Amino acid sequence: MKKILIFSNGEQIGDGILKLVLIYQLRDRFPNYQIYWATDKIKTVYDSVLNKFVRNYIDVIWSQSNLSPYFWNNISDKYELENHEFDIIIDTQKTVLRTIALKRIKTKQFISATANWIFSDVKPKIGHQKNSFYVRNILQMFDLVSTFRGEKKFKLEIPENIKSMLSKIFINNERYIGFAPGAGQKEKIWSLKNYLIVAEYFEKKGLKPVFFLGPSEKNLKSEILKFNSKIIFPEEILKDISGVEIVMASTQFLSCAIGNDSGTSNMLATNLCPLLKLCGPTNAQKFINDDFENIHFISSRDYGGKDMSLIPVEIVIEKINKLLEPRSLSNKPI
Numbered sequence: 001m002k003k004i005l006i007f008s009n010g011e012q013i014g015d016g017i018l019k020l021v022l023i024y025q026l027r028d029r030f031p032n033y034q035i036y037w038a039t040d041k042i043k044t045v046y047d048s049v050l051n052k053f054v055r056n057y058i059d060v061i062w063s064q065s066n067l068s069p070y071f072w073n074n075i076s077d078k079y080e081l082e083n084h085e086f087d088i089i090i091d092t093q094k095t096v097l098r099t100i101a102l103k104r105i106k107t108k109q110f111i112s113a114t115a116n117w118i119f120s121d122v123k124p125k126i127g128h129q130k131n132s133f134y135v136r137n138i139l140q141m142f143d144l145v146s147t148f149r150g151e152k153k154f155k156l157e158i159p160e161n162i163k164s165m166l167s168k169i170f171i172n173n174e175r176y177i178g179f180a181p182g183a184g185q186k187e188k189i190w191s192l193k194n195y196l197i198v199a200e201y202f203e204k205k206g207l208k209p210v211f212f213l214g215p216s217e218k219n220l221k222s223e224i225l226k227f228n229s230k231i232i233f234p235e236e237i238l239k240d241i242s243g244v245e246i247v248m249a250s251t252q253f254l255s256c257a258i259g260n261d262s263g264t265s266n267m268l269a270t271n272l273c274p275l276l277k278l279c280g281p282t283n284a285q286k287f288i289n290d291d292f293e294n295i296h297f298i299s300s301r302d303y304g305g306k307d308m309s310l311i312p313v314e315i316v317i318e319k320i321n322k323l324l325e326p327r328s329l330s331n332k333p334i
Contacts, residue, residue: 002087004033007102009093010042010064013244014266016050021135021154022142026057029146033087038062040098049244052159067101075104088145091119092138111141156270162241162249169234170253176232177207177320178250180259180268182217188261190278190308192220196227197313198258202320203228207255210234212247212264251275256323258316260308269295274323278316280308296323 006026011019023046026035037046037058046054047061065076075081084105091102091112099114109121117123122144130137143149170176181195199209210232211224224231234250235243247267251257254273259265261282268275271294280300298319303310 002030002033003036003085004030004088004090005036005038005086005105005107007038007040007089007091007093008044009095009098010039011044011046011050012042013045013049013263016045017248017266017269018135019138020050020053020156022139023054023057024154024157025139025142025148029142029148030088034059036060036062036086038065040065040067040093040101045244049242052162052245053156053248056157067098067104069097069101069104071104075101081105090138090141090145092141109145111144113137113141154271156248156251156272158249158252158272162245163252165238165241166234166246166249166253169232169237170250175207175255176210176253177202178210178212178254178257178259178268178273180212180247180257180262180264181220182214182264183260183262184216185281187281187306188279188308190260190280190311192223194311194313194316195258196224198316198320199228199231201317203230207324208232210250210254212250212259212268214243214262214264256320258320271295276316276319276323278308278311280306280311 035058037044039062041064044061044063046058047063062079064078065081066078067076068074086105086107088109088111089102089105089107091099091110091114094114096115099112099119103110103119110119111122112119124140124144177199179195179199181189181192183189203209209228212235213220213233221233234246238246244267247264248270251268251270251272256274256276257268258276258278259268261277261279265275265277273294275295277295277297279297296319298311298316300306300308300310303312
């Protein structure tokens, strides 16, 4: 069987979710290949919290290979890479020393955009347009060695065991709306009071509010419950699977979700339900791409500045109402 190696500098949760767009195309693009995924210095979430979502698409993961560009060292101090030969290696990062180190691995074709494609055996045509969304640029690298031109839209594939666990929380024929009210930086947070006003509004319309809290946001739970004791916290109910898996898989059951620019809202970006992201300091334009057609934005910049408090509650409610319009009255699992 042929072998292909995809090389990156690592994936944390945000990058890992965005790159699922290309992960889910690997089997279509390279159907007769054994697929390897390798990182250099940084770990990849594909061999930890996101492994269940990618294991049908990647055969072997080499995390933190720690490659050396120097011929007097082994290629890797962790894996015996001298014993491997690939048909294709695709280098998705652009640091020259890493690319030089990667080229020490035997391969028939080497694809890399590093240093304006100088190391690459196949180069894009003159006039090639770089895409603002970096995952699209990686897909264009795939195009150089793959004839696949499918337009299959990305949707997260939920493992059946996780779906079964969540079905005990999300009752069939009920409607749910998800909230991710936290963020790593205070200036990215729309006030909890506003989220609770929105939750109350949609609860009166028959949508049960579901809140997703990160590890540093657990202190919000008591304040939320004071406002509404019926609010659901899935991560507090299910203890046998990770919080990341719970948040991502829950989108299968939500009619809509809303959150700040945060890691948790990135987990809600699965294309399984509409996601409304509220942005202030972050430029919303950098997230807009055709692969995540179910992500929508409201930016405080449209209301006078980068302060999140500038986003009006009534505008958020109006936007969510529009997102809910095409969806059926019951959000049944696929």
